[in-house]
Amino acid sequence: xxxxxxxxxxxxxxxxxxxxxxxxxxxxxxxxxxxxxxxxxxxxxxxxxxxxxxxxxxxxxxxxxxxxxxxxxxxxxxxxxxxxxxxxxxxxxxxxxxxxxxxxxxxxxxxxxxxxxxxxxxxxxxxxxxxxxxxxxxxxxxxxxxxxxxxxxxxxxxxxxxxxxxxxxxxxxxxxxxxxxxxxxxxxxxxxxxxxxxxxxxxxxxxxxxxxxxxxxxxxxxxxxxxxxxxxxxxxxxxxxxxxxxxxxxxxxxxxxxxxxxxxxxxxxxxxxxxxxxxxxxxxxxxxxxxxxxxxxxxxxxxxxxxxxxxxxxxxxxxxxxxxxxxxxxxxxxxxx
Amino acid sequence: xxxxxxxxxxxxxxxxxxxxxxxxxxxxxxxxxxxxxxxxxxxxxxxxxxxxxxxxxxxxxxxxxxxxxxxxxxxxxxxxxxxxxxxxxxxxxxxxxxxxxxxxxxxxxxxxxxxxxxxxxxxxxxxxxxxxxxxxxxxxxxxxxxxxxxxxxxxxxxxxxxxxxxxxxxxxxxxxxxxxxxxxxxxxxxxxxxxxxxxxxxxxxxxxxxxxxxxxxxxxxxxxxxxxxxxxxxxxxxxxxxxxxxxxxxxxxxxxxxxxxxxxxxxxxxxxxxxxxxxxxxxxxxxxxxxxxxxxxxxxxxxxxxxxxxxxxxxxxxxxxxxxxxxxxxxxxxxxxxxxxxxxxxxxxxxxxxxxxxxxxxxxxxxxxxxxxxxxxxxxxxxxxxxxxxxxxxxxxxxxxxxxxxxxxxxxxxxxxxxxxxxxxxxxxxxxxxxxxxxxxxxxxxxxxxxxxxxxxxxxxxxxxxxxxxxxxxxxx
Numbered sequence: 001x002x003x004x005x006x007x008x009x010x011x012x013x014x015x016x017x018x019x020x021x022x023x024x025x026x027x028x029x030x031x032x033x034x035x036x037x038x039x040x041x042x043x044x045x046x047x048x049x050x051x052x053x054x055x056x057x058x059x060x061x062x063x064x065x066x067x068x069x070x071x072x073x074x075x076x077x078x079x080x081x082x083x084x085x086x087x088x089x090x091x092x093x094x095x096x097x098x099x100x101x102x103x104x105x106x107x108x109x110x111x112x113x114x115x116x117x118x119x120x121x122x123x124x125x126x127x128x129x130x131x132x133x134x135x136x137x138x139x140x141x142x143x144x145x146x147x148x149x150x151x152x153x154x155x156x157x158x159x160x161x162x163x164x165x166x167x168x169x170x171x172x173x174x175x176x177x178x179x180x181x182x183x184x185x186x187x188x189x190x191x192x193x194x195x196x197x198x199x200x201x202x203x204x205x206x207x208x209x210x211x212x213x214x215x216x217x218x219x220x221x222x223x224x225x226x227x228x229x230x231x232x233x234x235x236x237x238x239x240x241x242x243x244x245x246x247x248x249x250x251x252x253x254x255x256x257x258x259x260x261x262x263x264x265x266x267x268x269x270x271x272x273x274x275x276x277x278x279x280x281x282x283x284x285x286x287x288x289x290x291x292x293x294x295x296x297x298x299x300x301x302x303x304x305x306x307x308x309x310x311x312x313x314x315x316x317x318x319x320x321x322x323x324x325x326x327x328x329x330x331x332x333x334x335x336x337x
Numbered sequence: 338x339x340x341x342x343x344x345x346x347x348x349x350x351x352x353x354x355x356x357x358x359x360x361x362x363x364x365x366x367x368x369x370x371x372x373x374x375x376x377x378x379x380x381x382x383x384x385x386x387x388x389x390x391x392x393x394x395x396x397x398x399x400x401x402x403x404x405x406x407x408x409x410x411x412x413x414x415x416x417x418x419x420x421x422x423x424x425x426x427x428x429x430x431x432x433x434x435x436x437x438x439x440x441x442x443x444x445x446x447x448x449x450x451x452x453x454x455x456x457x458x459x460x461x462x463x464x465x466x467x468x469x470x471x472x473x474x475x476x477x478x479x480x481x482x483x484x485x486x487x488x489x490x491x492x493x494x495x496x497x498x499x500x501x502x503x504x505x506x507x508x509x510x511x512x513x514x515x516x517x518x519x520x521x522x523x524x525x526x527x528x529x530x531x532x533x534x535x536x537x538x539x540x541x542x543x544x545x546x547x548x549x550x551x552x553x554x555x556x557x558x559x560x561x562x563x564x565x566x567x568x569x570x571x572x573x574x575x576x577x578x579x580x581x582x583x584x585x586x587x588x589x590x591x592x593x594x595x596x597x598x599x600x601x602x603x604x605x606x607x608x609x610x611x612x613x614x615x616x617x618x619x620x621x622x623x624x625x626x627x628x629x630x631x632x633x634x635x636x637x638x639x640x641x642x643x644x645x646x647x648x649x650x651x652x653x654x655x656x657x658x659x660x661x662x663x664x665x666x667x668x669x670x671x672x673x674x675x676x677x678x679x680x681x682x683x684x685x686x687x688x689x690x691x692x693x694x695x696x697x698x699x700x701x702x703x704x705x706x707x708x709x710x711x712x713x714x715x716x717x718x719x720x721x722x723x724x725x726x727x728x729x730x731x732x733x734x735x736x737x738x739x740x741x742x743x744x745x746x747x748x749x750x751x752x753x754x755x756x757x758x759x760x761x762x763x764x765x766x767x768x769x770x771x772x773x774x775x776x777x778x779x780x781x782x783x784x785x786x787x788x789x790x791x792x793x794x795x796x797x798x799x800x801x802x803x804x805x806x807x808x809x810x811x812x813x814x
Contacts, residue, residue, distance in 0.1 A: 047810070047813045047814055050451075051448035051451065054403060054444040054447070054448060055441065055444040057407075057444070058440040058441050058444050058445075060407075061407065062433065062436035062437055062440065064411065064414075064436075065429065065432040065433035065434075065436040065437075067429075068414065068421065068425055068429035068432055069425065069426075069430045069432065072422050072424075072425020072501075073425075075414045075421055076422045076425065076756075077418065078414065079413075079415045079421075080414060080756040080758050080759055083763045084763060086415060087767050087770065087771075091771075094408070094778075097400060097403055097404040098400050098781075101397070102397070102400065104814045105785055106785070147422075148418075148757055290425065290426040291426050291503045293503070294426050294427070294429075294430055294507075297430060297507045301437065305438055306437070309437065309441045309445075312441075312445055312446075316445050319456055320452065320456070327807065327809065328809050328810050328813070329809060330810055330811075330812075330813055331809075335789055
């Protein structure tokens, strides 16, 4: 296989990992105001993702860095082209990350309420915008003959991409509900289970619509197979959660997201960012790629270190495998000001 | 204002801001790991209290370091797309490797350290904080290798067909001679910053005696260990900086000349202490100098030849064409803004030297268990975290502004690197939004740091139900 294809696949894997992992912590952040009835319950939810959200977010940073290194043209056109949505995502990730760390550092209702807003919006905005962004990448955007995005902001708001945004939002919320059902006990667990069922059904409808649309416009046999497997996995997760099997429920949404993303990348290949302009330039794995030498160096680094990263990240989830309940949350101790 | 100006301001603001948190993260993680190791080895509870006390402050600082770091990676593509296209083949690799090797390590093991006090064996928990620190060092190494390529491009070939710089030798990029002197300089400065932070907080408590006798010895330990690290690191910063000056004189003579406001090529060049130049920056009006010192710093010989700005400008014009930076540097093409490079260089050195001197003084007045009492030491405590912190900022402003008009020295000017497709409106929204959010977060962060620092090291909690599986978490958000 050509190294450009290998790197296309590796970047696909990084996005699969990013959405399957940070997807649930976005979901937890969005569901917090709906599921938690008290401050202690809110803290239970935050602490289910406390030790892992930052590690999940690194998947995005590595996906970005890998795109920069392996497909500089793609990185340059995508990031400068999707300027305002990416700025919104950045702002969201900034306030959200700080919110997790600072929320319990000061003991007033106003302080907590502010950070709760940051967690909610900071999770919601990227959950929607990533779907919109990927919708636009697949659909094709105005890229001129120089490889420059010339579409402006409103061009990104089209029905197909917005449907993508609805899909990622519902999928991540369902995924987050599955995670909460798996990681908490008592009231939260029961509530999350029922939310997971409802959100999962909604996500299934949106996903089928979006993936079918994708399949019709740019799909191939392999993408069709992946979309079907993703849908089957989502349905499997919904069946499992209905029978109170939260572990399998979570696996269901996890695999559904990962396979769905895989299918999208397969449908995109060999383009990385097709143009919608006649006479424009399609960015492909070939014309957007770095040199064979750079790809070779990067491949060696990735082959050596990715298994190590996967091993210790998996181990973290094992260390923090215990379910959390309100009795686990210690009394808040902050310095008196 | 055009997109270029806005993008430059954004890069400057976000990078200097990001680098307020980064050196504290690097330095403090090492010191905390040291404290925890001391506790692990001796069982002395004071070390544990220091670990937890500075651990809390570390996390407040780390949060902002992480989130502002995301902006750094995104804005190359957002604001500097032509730069990214041109150097991505070389520059992207260290960034990707940084993510894979450093960011995963830092974030995962920090999560384990924060939440793992009661979940991990003591040894594994200790290893976690060391791995966080090692992650910060990896991160520094790769990002500085990327920056060193901008200062002194090596290990690449220009491909006229693709119109970009392409990597030919990864190891040359990793072991760039600029990198080999920059990495120790930056990391040692970070140790100094972390140590300055520890000294500042602990000295404040020690002098104000806001505690019993038991805690006096605890803060005394922190002051002594912090000051020792600050002094040793400070000496290392000076030595590595000296090496850096020589490499800089060789590969970026214009930056050195600009740092010194040395207009004409000079043998036995003096080191300038104070300087006022003419407004157009072409000649000097008044200056105070130390004879021959610049030649020594730049070349290792008191009689060495140091090239001057005017001669270099003529040389660069001949070598690179007429006027690459004309859009904003005319008529000083190929020349950075001299007063800026001159003063930032001096302020960097001055603040660093002052911090080292104060660290030595603090070691002296706290020798043999002595405690300084005069209120002037409270001001020293306030100064200790700030001096190295701002020295870092001035150092970066110097080294980045001193490279102008180049983004990649000799290959691409900053003006050529900016995104052609981004509008002034978009760039301005980004600059304003990020600056506003950063400002608010800085206020929030500073207040939290001050509040938690003022609260002091807390007594160790000895839960009576330590073996009860139903006990609450040792730490929770």
